[in-house]
Amino acid sequence: MNTPPVVPRLDAIGLVVADMAASLAFYRRLGLTVPDGSDTAPHAEAPLPGGLRLMWDTHETARSLDPDWAPLPAGAPTGLAFACADAAHVDAVYRDLTAAGYRGGKAPWDADWGQRYAVVQDPDGHGVDLFAPLP
Numbered sequence: 018m019n020t021p022p023v024v025p026r027l028d029a030i031g032l033v034v035a036d037m038a039a040s041l042a043f044y045r046r047l048g049l050t051v052p053d054g055s056d057t058a059p060h061a062e063a064p065l066p067g068g069l070r071l072m073w074d075t076h077e078t079a080r081s082l083d084p085d086w087a088p089l090p091a092g093a094p095t096g097l098a099f100a101c102a103d104a105a106h107v108d109a110v111y112r113d114l115t116a117a118g119y120r121g122g123k124a125p126w127d128a129d130w131g132q133r134y135a136v137v138q139d140p141d142g143h144g145v146d147l148f149a150p151l152p
């Protein structure tokens with residue numbers, strides 16, 4: 018009798034951040050629910066649809082696990098993508114985040130692949146894509 022192999026299941030996405038409170042404020046603005054008291058914790062988590070989790074650890078936490086750990090340069094190829102309701106929603110979320118002082122990576126545009134797209138950077142320089150299908 019053949020038993021199917023046991024394979025790992027993607028459970029969480031982790032980001033290492035310089036300022037926990039600043040990072041959580043950014044992601045809360047995108048609608049994620051992060052428990053109260055997490056702003057000063059060395060580790061935080063937010064549940065995502067489908068059972069995944071987004072996790073944050075401070076630089077100090079990363080160094081406690083690996084003394085040789087060093088942060089990637091801002092804008093390094095790490096990215097998260099958030100689906101928006103429609104093209105106008107992409108524009109509105111981008112405007113909200115950049116008006117709040119977050120760095121716009123690329124202003125909203127109609128991409129060749131049929132989506133309204135924009136890129137904003139979180140406080141640590143992680144790219145955060147905003148997208149919605151075009152009509």
